[in-house]
Amino acid sequence: MGESLTINGFHLADGPSSVSLTNLITSGQVPLTVTSLAGKLPLTVLMPAPGAAPAGLRAGACTVQAVVGTGVGSRRTNALPLAVAPKIMTMTVAGPMAKTVLTLTCAPPIWPGQQVSALIGDAEVYPAPWTGASTDILTFTFDATPFTPPGPTVPIPWIRLQVDGVDSVLVDQSKDPPQFDPTQKVPL
Numbered sequence: 001m002g003e004s005l006t007i008n009g010f011h012l013a014d015g016p017s018s019v020s021l022t023n024l025i026t027s028g029q030v031p032l033t034v035t036s037l038a039g040k041l042p043l044t045v046l047m048p049a050p051g052a053a054p055a056g057l058r059a060g061a062c063t064v065q066a067v068v069g070t071g072v073g074s075r076r077t078n079a080l081p082l083a084v085a086p087k088i089m090t091m092t093v094a095g096p097m098a099k100t101v102l103t104l105t106c107a108p109p110i111w112p113g114q115q116v117s118a119l120i121g122d123a124e125v126y127p128a129p130w131t132g133a134s135t136d137i138l139t140f141t142f143d144a145t146p147f148t149p150p151g152p153t154v155p156i157p158w159i160r161l162q163v164d165g166v167d168s169v170l171v172d173q174s175k176d177p178p179q180f181d182p183t184q185k186v187p188l
Helices: none
Strands: 004-007 017-023 029-034 043-046 060-068 080-084 087-094 100-110 116-120 123-125 135-142 159-163
Touching: 004 060, 017 043, 087 159, 100 116, 100 159, 116 135, 123 135
Parallel strands: none
Antiparallel strands: 004 043, 017 029, 017 060, 029 043, 060 080, 087 100, 100 135, 116 123, 116 159
């Protein structure tokens, strides 16, 4: 989320283009902003920023497809798979170690029917139920005693938020060499 997506192929420069994401479960479509010049390759689109994701954007398995040209001469490209990863925005913990309550905010929001879990260290935990159509605040209760006291022999656990089979990104690929993102540790 918030990154550029580059699409290469044949005949993508044959006219103005529009690009959309389609969620494989809901079939809901989300238009993406084309940032490359019309008629120029590669075709570059901007994924919505985490805080500005449209209501129809959901984490999980999607396809991306372009329409090239306008009117009766327009053509649809092949639909290509794209995993939209959830992003953990903030985390807080409270409560006793045996029943630690982790509250996190995420983007895009989670909708009823989506399969959601947090992978904390080597444990998978499920969120408490929420009310409303969607939420960007999830609460998980887990036993943090295996992770305390944090130190050289007991590391602070990494966390991944998994939504419809797609995990949040744990490794920062912008670093050379790539490294684990320190913001993705549970704040015990």
